[in-house]
Amino acid sequence: xxxxxxxxxxxxxxxxxxxxxxxxxxxxxxxxxxxxxxxxxxxxxxxxxxxxxxxxxxxxxxxxxxxxxxxxxxxxxxxxxxxxxxxxxxxxxxxxxxxxxxxxxxxxxxxxxxxxxxxxxxxxxxxxxxxxxxxxxxxxxxxxxxxxxxxxxxxxxxxxxxxxxxxxxxxxxxxxxxxxxxxxxxxxxxxxxxxxxxxxxxxxxxxxxxxxxxxxxxxxxxxxxxxxxxxxxxxxxx
Ligand code: FE
Numbered sequence: 001x002x003x004x005x006x007x008x009x010x011x012x013x014x015x016x017x018x019x020x021x022x023x024x025x026x027x028x029x030x031x032x033x034x035x036x037x038x039x040x041x042x043x044x045x046x047x048x049x050x051x052x053x054x055x056x057x058x059x060x061x062x063x064x065x066x067x068x069x070x071x072x073x074x075x076x077x078x079x080x081x082x083x084x085x086x087x088x089x090x091x092x093x094x095x096x097x098x099x100x101x102x103x104x105x106x107x108x109x110x111x112x113x114x115x116x117x118x119x120x121x122x123x124x125x126x127x128x129x130x131x132x133x134x135x136x137x138x139x140x141x142x143x144x145x146x147x148x149x150x151x152x153x154x155x156x157x158x159x160x161x162x163x164x165x166x167x168x169x170x171x172x173x174x175x176x177x178x179x180x181x182x183x184x185x186x187x188x189x190x191x192x193x194x195x196x197x198x199x200x201x202x203x204x205x206x207x208x209x210x211x212x213x214x215x216x217x218x219x220x221x222x223x224x225x226x227x228x229x230x231x232x233x234x235x236x237x238x
Contacts, residue, residue, distance in 0.1 A: 066111035071231045072210050074185040077171060078162070079130045080122060084138040089152040090121070094136055097126030097154030098194040099224035102186075102215065105147045106174055106231045113147025114235065120173040121151055126195060128159030155194045155225065158202045167206035168192075168199065176235040186229055187214045 091099070106117040120140040124130045131137060137156075143149050156168045169185040187209055190200035203209055215227040 066105075066107045066230060066232055068109050068111055069232060070109060070234060071174075071182060071184055072212050073183055074208060074210060074213065076173075076183045077185075079132065080120075080171065080173075081132070081135065081138060084120060084122065084135050084140050086141060087139040088141045088150050090123075090137050090139050091152050091154070092136060095125065095154060097157075098220070100151075100153050100155050100227055101224060102151040102153065102170075102227040102229060104149055104229045104231065106143050106149065106176070106233060107147065108176065108235045109232060111232070113143075114176050114233070115143055115145045115147055116177055117143040117147065117231075117233070118173075118175045118177075119143065119149050119231075121153070121170055122172075123153065123156040123170045124159055126154060126157050128157040155188060155192065157195050158197055163208055165202065165205060167202040167209050168194070168197070169209070174231045174233050176233060179233065179235040180237045182231065182233045184213055185210075187211070189214060189217050192217060192225070193220070 106114045106119065108114055118140060119142070122130070122138040125137055137153065139151075141149055141151075153170070156170060158168050159166055167187060169187050171185055172183075174182045174184075185208070187203065188194075188199055190203055192199040203211075213229075215229045217225050217227045219225040
């Protein structure tokens with residue numbers, strides 16, 4: 001198990017992923033260079049409307065409308081491992097924690113759903129540990145004919161790493177066939193309840209966090225949260 005502050009890099013050579021041919025480290029570096037390598041500033045809080053809807057007992061929009069704006073990139077971190085298993089269900093016998101069922105659609109910048117897009121997810125567990133010896137809480141999948149994906153996982157815990165205390169987040173890479181790789185991280189609303197942690201404080205103190213990448217969360221119902229997040233990605237290398 002390893003946190004982001006430990007130094008080994010999972011390695012970015014990818015024999016499996018002819019699909020992801022572009023070095024994800026390179027993409028991340030380019031993305032950071034484009035932003036002056038500064039931590040992304042928190043944007044408007046998209047979870048506010050969701051939280052208000054939930055508190056008022058109104059249904060939460062499962063799929064927020066695509067506005068054509070590309071999903072913001074974020075650093076990959078050192079703990080990506082290539083050749084993850086193809087699976088949308090990361091709940092293996094060794095995994096415990098607060099359940100999360102995440103669904104969404106991958107769109108292009110014209111808001112057309114993208115079938116066959118590759119999505120890679122990796123995250124830490126309920127203790128804040130990443131599995132570096134195996135592939136627990138790691139997996140990749142392809143969007144279906146409607147551009148949709150479904151991930152069965154847990155809400156990760158915060159941890160102390162190279163960039164200070166990290167708010168709970170899920171790492172992801174998304175790529176249309178033959179397109180560039182979007183590397184980013186997904187976050188949780190301030191009122192998320194898991195592991196006795198103060199998500200509002202954790203989110204507020206995380207210098208990498210981008211609230212534009214906050215999952216729309218409903219629940220918990222029966223101990224499980226339901227989340228929604230749509231990606232908007234470029235489909236051609238520019
Ligand atoms: Fe991380």
